[in-house]
Amino acid sequence: MALTWIRTHDWDADAWRNRSLCRDSNADLFFPIGSTGHALDQIDAAKDVCAVCPVKSECLEFALATNQEAGIWGGTTEEERRKVRKDWLTKQRRAG
Ligand code: SF4
Structure with missing residues (x-):
């Protein structure tokens, strides 16, 4: 499957996870x-x-x-991400 989004950070899809603070936290919280x-x-x-x-x-x-619908990601809830995703997509299109 082709990726259709633009990376705005120079990050490796897996490397950042190794530095996440929630790696060793209770997953239920997230x-x-x-x-x-x-x-x-x-x-x-x-x-x-x-x-x-x-x-x-x-x-x-x-x-x-990746349109993660469930859970806390980057300090946001599902509802909060829905609100910011439209603006984020607009910025990605303009950048692309
Ligand atoms: S969910 Fe929160 S703690 Fe876990 S990687 Fe994302 S920002 Fe860091």
Whole structure:
């Protein structure tokens, strides 16, 4: 399958994952079920980890480029990514 998106970071698809702070964290935090109650605590905890993650930008770009619908990526929830993805796609088209 051909990649149709443009990389805005000079990153290797796998290398950034090796530097992610969530590698050794509880995966449940990053894939909360729902967006209310206990899930809100999980989302906040995941975002706290993302806030100091050295590959936050790469992670968010990967999630936008590959349209990751579930989970916390680059400090964003599914809903937050849906809001920023349209602008991100527009910028990618202009850059391309
Ligand atoms: S930004 Fe968050 S979800 Fe992405 S690699 Fe870092 S800790 Fe994991």
